[in-house]
Amino acid sequence: MAKTDAKALLEAGVHFGHRTDKWNPKMKPFIYEARNGIHIINLSKTAEQIDAAAKFLRTTASEGGRILFVGCKKASQEAVKETAARSGAFYVCERWLGGTLTNLNTIRKSVARMRSIDAMEGGKFKEMPKQEVAALRREVAKLHKNLDGIQNMERQPDAMVIVDITREEIALKEAQRLKIPVVAITDTNADPELVQFPIPANDDAIRSIRIILQALGDAIVEGTNAGGKKRGGKEEARAAESLAGVSA
Template sequence: MAKVEVKELLDCGVHFGHLTRKWDPNMAPYIYMERNGIHIINLYKTAAKLDEACKALSKIAASGRKILFVATKKQAKDIVADKANKVNMPYITERWPGGMLTNFVTIRKAVKKMASIDRMKKDGTFNTLSKKERLQVDRQRAKLEKNLGSIVDMTRLPGALFVVDIKREHIAIKEAQKLNIPIFAMVDTNSDPRKIDYVIPSNDDASKSITKILEHTTNAVAEGLAERQAEKAAKVAAVESEAKAKEAKEAKEAKKEEE
């Protein structure tokens, strides 16, 4: 896993916090100084925390659990969708559906509804509907796609949540806390880090900063997934080897009996 360099964080403006008057005192341990009325984040602490988060994310991915990425703010949503997609992880970039975690059964029902509409279109049932009914079904499908698009394949609760801007995504944070789901997050100087399991002190407003943090975290997820694949391949090879050895032994014994 590539070690996080302070210079790359600096180049992407990860150190720029919020106006000092908007700060949360609980972020004090991560603040280096104040400059022109703005808090500057200690990037040595960011690098250490990011390394720690990456190791944990890699382990979760290697275990086969999904990591749900959450970012609904304008400057983060496209970045998160792109990065999460590349590692085949679910993400929410539109409005957080209330009860997404705490009422997961209902959310799964909505996902099943979306799947049933897709089946209707495949088997021709959709074409038997009236024009008005087809329009209603299409609208319903579009709405479900907008809210639940990337979580269609999420058959169980995620193993972790990764959040950009914990103030904005406070409902998601509360739901994850209730269910003891580990929370990883980019935390700016205006937020309370105490509710987060893996704090990454960073500028959660600038697209360059968001891209840099997501780059490292999703690379760690990719490494965990590769490790899982390698373990699976090794197990398959071991089973095949054992089967061949058994086959050879049985053939040898059969030959002896013939003699």
């Protein structure tokens, strides 16, 4: 697994924190200096934290664990969706529905409702009044917007990646309640002690968010591939043993 390049982080503007009057003192170990009223993040620390988080996610994925990405602010939406898509992870990038983790059965019912309406398209819709069809289409569009990224999540994830824990407070609290390990981009206004793997970084700039999620997504893909090969090797070994037993 490649080490994170601090120079690339600098070019992406990862080092820009919030105004000094907005800081959380618990971020002090990750701050390099204050410049023109803005806290500057120590990118050596950021690189270390990215590598630690990537190692954790790689291991989780290699063991068959599922990961959920959360980032509903505009700057993070596309990067969250793209990273989850290429790494086979779940995602929430529009709105966190309360109980997504702590009341998963209700979410599963909403998914079932979404799929049942989808199944009406082109069939049952033809027999229904236009006004009723229009209402159902509005309902299903809203369901897809909120649930597409988690419609196949049938149990709680094994790890979460959150962009901006100050904004995604409800998601974080649900993860804490269920003891789900959290990797999070923590800007200088956040409390890094709330998560297991804080990544000190600018959580407002698209390029900053994207470069970090790129590294985390790469780690998940590596882990998934490594785990698949390992499981495939074990299956081949078992098949060989069975064949040997038959031959004997």
